[in-house]
Amino acid sequence: MNVLKSAGCALLMAFSASGALAQETVTPPSPVMSASSQVGGSLYVTYVAAWIDVVTRAIPGLTISQEPGGSSQNIILVSTGETDFGITASSQAYLGYNGLGWAEEQYRNFVGLHPAFPTYMTIITLADSGIETVEDLAGKDLAVGVPGGGSDVISRELTGYLGIEPARFVNASWEDTGGLLRDGLADAILYIAGHPAGFMQELEVNRELRFLQMSDDQISGFLDAFPYYAPVSLAADTYQGLSTDLQTVGQMNFMIGSSDLPDDFVVAILDAVYANTDRLAQGHPNFAETRLENVRGIPTPIHPAAVAYYESRGVQMRIAPPPPQ
Structure with a gap:
């Protein structure tokens, strides 16, 4: 070497x-x-x-x-x-x-x-939902896109690793997922792909969003358990509700x-x-x-x-x- x-x-x-x-x-x-x-x-x-x-x-x-x-x-x-x-x-x-x-x-x-170029995992909820941390997803309805898609897969890997049990994983097209959150049919959305996402931008027109941040230990531990993901950083101001860089996981x-x-x-x-x-x-x-x-x-x-x-x-x-x- x-x-x-x-x-x-x-x-x-x-x-x-x-x-x-x-x-x-x-x-x-x-x-x-x-x-x-x-x-x-x-x-x-x-x-x-x-x-x-x-x-x-x-x-x-x-x-x-x-x-x-x-x-x-x-x-x-x-x-x-x-x-x-x-x-x-x-x-x-x-x-x-x-x-x-x-x-x-x-x-x-x-x-x-x-x-x-990377993809980024984001977990969003409405700012007035009462959900402030990743742990708060326990017992909540988590929308994760189409069955078997990247967001569906990583949502189950992540919650399993963290020991969090959502009430249910809600599968729907991304065109419909924003409406589920807006109308109270889902409590949060987990999405891994490129950003900005159109459905999230549309949500921000009328609703304030909160982005849930994983801790450094949670990120490093998850990457050890699932090393085919990568550490990535989503830039501040990608969305109105994102005032600082979001440290997260994704794919490179x-x-x-x-x-x-x-x-x-x-x-x-x-x-x-x-x-x-x-x-x-x-x-x-x-x-x-x-x-x-x-x-x-x-x-x-x-x-x-x-x-x-x-x-x-x-x-x-x-x-x-x-x-x-």
Whole structure:
């Protein structure tokens, strides 16, 4: 490991002293490469398209094609060499790396490169509901979206971990969920996805909302129990009722690549991405979350050159613990 770190630091001195120099002199491992995203209409497609534009502008002579895929499928595609890059989510990556859940085997020939954009778990209630803490959800009706969706799943994981028993989990479409809270048919809503959410913004037009905050110990303990989630922070003023940053859990979507990508090439990609986050954000406001510090949301091994890149900038990384035996 010390050899890798020393090599990585040497590379940073050679290639990152000037981001422009790194991008001009690096030679891609192949002039034509590929990156898998998803099938039409998703943020994955939009992000990878913007990412390809940024990277190929910065590295002369490189062409990257965008291929269809999916969060778990991209793990397979990159690990088997069918594509060079992909985008995935922290939960799918953790499960794939460890051969759990959807993965019928361990997929190990992929590495994290950099964060893309997170999803955030929020728990909201009406400000006059009398519910002030997460513990107050005991005996309450908790709306969690469609059956089997991400919010439904994490709501049961979270309340089980905390030992909280809601009176019932209320399943409904997100179009209807805001009305359930407004009309007193649900006491609170747990929602994990991108923000701002339209149904929450609509609620705030006429009602004041309260955002429930988990404690630091609750967050860290939950992440230990369910390491495929990630620590994330939802910015203050995302909603009218959110006056300070909300520390919570979520999933980090992130870019992955083949384990054998050359070190100098990886550094050039990182230089290009972090120098052009404003260009990425033109595709969607959430893409502005491609920030150095969000690398802590990647739960699987990161390319050695990227590790050195982040360490040299004082950025903390978090490799999730292996699953219990």
